[in-house]
Every structure is written in C-alpha cells, then in structure tokens.
Amino acid sequence: MKESFGADLYIPQLSVDCVIFGFHDAQLKVLLLQPMGFDYWILPGGLVGQEEGVDEAALRVLKERTGLSDIYLEQFRVFGRSDRPTIETMKHFFRSNHLNEERFGWMLRRYVSVGYYALVDFSKVRPSADLFSERFAWYDVRKLPATGFDHSEIASGALGALQLMLDYKLVGFNLLGETFTMMELQSLYETVLDRPFSRNNFQRKMLNLGILERVEKLYTGAANKAPYLYKFKSGEHTGPVPGLS
C-alpha cells in the first residue's frame, strides 16, 4: 500500500467549514481564503482528527485563521448531498499546484461537511491564510465573490441561522467590542436582519432586556451630543460553543 500522507490522522470524508462573521463599516463580513493559483475563494475549514471532537476541529481552524480563542461558535447544518462538488474542485487544485495525486488521493473523495458560524470582534482578529491559500480577505456576506465547492450556499445558510438566533440567544454582542454605542448595536441588527429599526424603540427594547450596562459617555468630537457607551453584562449568552456536540 502506498504511503498516504495524513490519511490515517483524520476521519475520512468528513470536514468542517467555518463562516466567520465580523462586523465592520456597517457590513456583515465573512472571512474567505483564496487557494493557491485560483480565482475563486473558499471558507476556512479543515479535517477532523481521529482523536478530536468535531467542535474542537472547528475551534482549531478558528484559532489558526483568526488568532483568537474563546470565540462564539455555533454548529448550524451538515452539508452532505452526494453531489457536492468536492472531488472535481480538489482535482483542479492538485493539478494547479503540481501535487502528487497518489499521495493525496485519499482526499479525492466525496466529503460531508459540518457547517459552523462564528462571531468575532472584527478589530481583534489577526487573520492569516493557511498552507494552501495565497491570501485572505473579508467580504460582505451579501456580495460574495465566486466561491469554490458549495461554499456560497454554506455562507448563506449561516446567515439564515444567524438571523434566527440573533434575538433568541442575544448573540449579536459577540460581533462588537467590549463597549459600544446604541447606534452601533442598532446598525448591527439592521445589517444582519436587513431591515430598519426606529431609533428610540430599538433603544427601549434593548434596555428593557436588562442585559446592557451603561458605562460612560464617549467624546467623539463630533458636532452632537456625546453618546453613552454600553457594555454587555457578561453571563449566559456570551460563551463559546453553547452545546458541545
């Protein structure tokens, strides 16, 4: 039997893909990687080690790509159709990079992928590309470039799941920094849910939840009243990996 590099280290035909959301410039952005010598982009992802939990694999990918641990992470769906375009894309990649198909042939199979989304503080992320990628970039989740595999489908699935969860578990705060103004929070909600909120009612709704703490005033130097800064009362709704699978 030929030497297959890495074949025995991982669970065969299983991968994780992470949709990493960051909020910046009033846009909900997604971190993408561009594989070597390719003109399309893919989501950060990886294989699951034999001794590793699936959630742990996703956290490892997140740590490698963002430099952060303690990230809010949620599993949202398995992408397992038999016609997922995994083999063709991988072959294409191998040929473009002159990789030996005999060594990495074990990867040329149909893969089932577990989809995760993560919420990060955009300003804290120090992204880095992986070994097979040339570069990374943040893209507006609603204006994605051409993607490999079925990764645009995974990204829009993640957006739908996030929209569902946003109020239910109050996860939005994970996309902001330690402190934020009410307008920033509102802008986040409007961007994610893609609909406007009225300024004053939004404020009342958020304050009535009883999970915001007013910190101090922020002097912007702008020609208006200085807005308050708020802090999320850390508690149940912040932690990463709610239901470790």
Add this chain to the structure above:
Amino acid sequence: MKESFGADLYIPQLSVDCVIFGFHDAQLKVLLLQPMGFDYWILPGGLVGQEEGVDEAALRVLKERTGLSDIYLEQFRVFGRSDRPTIETMKHFFRSNHLNEERFGWMLRRYVSVGYYALVDFSKVRPSADLFSERFAWYDVRKLPATGFDHSEIASGALGALQLMLDYKLVGFNLLGETFTMMELQSLYETVLDRPFSRNNFQRKMLNLGILERVEKLYTGAANKAPYLYKFKSGEHTGPVPGLS
C-alpha cells in the same frame, strides 16, 4: 487485505440517528429498537452510502423502520465528540452475537453521527425492527429506558430542537392525522412544550394564524357538544426535508 463486509459501501465513521416522534395517549413518544440480546435500547439509525446524501440516508432509515415515505424530517445537530461511546458498545454487541470482529472490525471505530428528528402520524406507522434488533417499542420521550451509545442525549437534543421549531415553522401538524379537533392540537402543544394553555386563547391563536380549515362536526357520542374537526391548509409548512443538505 482481509475481506471487510460492507466497508467500501459506506462513508467511514459517519452515521445518522433518527429520533422518530409520534403523538399518542397525550404522550410524545419516540421509536426505539432493542439490539439482539441486549437490555438497553437505541435509536433507529444507519450508515451513509457512498452514493447517498446524508438526508437521503436518514429518509431511507425512516422508510425502513416506519413503512412511511414523505415524512417530515429535520436535521438538528451533529454529535461528534471524540469520547462518544461507540467502540465499546459495538464490541459488546459483536461479542454478544458471536460476530466475527475481523469482518466487521471496520465498524469498531469512533463514529460521528448526524442527528435528525422526524414527525410522524402515530396511527399510520407500521414499525419494524432492523436486522440487528430484536424488537421495537414506543417510549415517552421524557421516560426513556436505558439507552446505548449517547442516544438519550440525542433524544433530548431532538426534543429541544422540536420545542424551538414548533411555533416557528408550525410543524406540529405532522404529528396529527388529516383532521383533528382543537383539543387534540392543544394537547399536542401542551405535551411538547410541557406547559398548559388556556382553552379559548389557544383556539384564537391557532385560528388567527389562518392556516386551519374547519371541516365538519365530529359526533363523539359523548355527553357534550360535538367538536369541530380541523384540517391543516396544506402549503409551505408540511413538506419533508425543508433544507436538503
């Protein structure tokens, strides 16, 4: 290399497990199987064929165990911790049934399982045990017997997911027959959500949704007013497999 029966037919180390919910006697029941010569119970499940989608595998299991196709099916979570008790349980099973570990040794690995829940009309199901099981039985989801693997965790995860979805997607009707009385529907909601509703408010709420059609009166022969029968206006919320993964 030794002959491994079935090893190449399936995606290695990946399985599906189905929590099949039925509503009967004011209880939310789950269909369980008892493996040959064992004293615990397990959920219906199976492996995923190489040419088969993960959802398709779940539908196949459902059809085999219930005799029904067109079942409401929802994927809810992946169970992929590295310490899932799959190997020990399988070994135990092989030894009890004098199966050759050399032939089926490829199954003695850590498995990742995709969890599904299904909603069926209890009266239409004709359950059957699988090849490795002695018998089947319906159990109240809140009074499960001792289960193998981590299947009680999967079952309670499914219950949680169903509770979340019950109102959001109005999936409850899949647990009832073609027509039903308002009391049956209310009893279903009370059982699933484990809390009481007031009779009249529940009725108004349901009718205001505009998805119920009043059919005719039902003569029960009881010493009371005959209740109306209702029908679910078939549309968006009935179909099986909402997001084919």
Add this chain to the structure above:
DNA sequence: GCAAAAGTGTTCTCAATACACCCATGA
C-alpha cells in the same frame, strides 16, 4: 335539568410602533 365539553365574547396588561419633543455639541 344537570354535568361536561365546546364555542364565543370582554377586559386587562404589556410590548411593539409611531410620533413628538428636549439636550448637548461644534461650526
């Protein structure tokens, strides 16, 4: 006619909405 279950109506409360008004700040 009475008990039991089904159907309908009324009131109260609370949260979401829309609208209006006041405050702080820099040009």
Add this chain to the structure above:
DNA sequence: TCATGGGTGTATTGAGAACACTTTTGC
C-alpha cells in the same frame, strides 16, 4: 444659533392572558 445626532416621553395598536358567559349533548 442652527444643524446634527443622542436621549426621553406619550399615544396607539395588537397580541396574549384571565375571566365570564352561552351552546350542545347524553344521562
């Protein structure tokens, strides 16, 4: 002092909860 953005207050609406009342049916 005025435009800009932030903060607060008030009326309206609609859904949900609690309560009471009427209708049908077999005994």
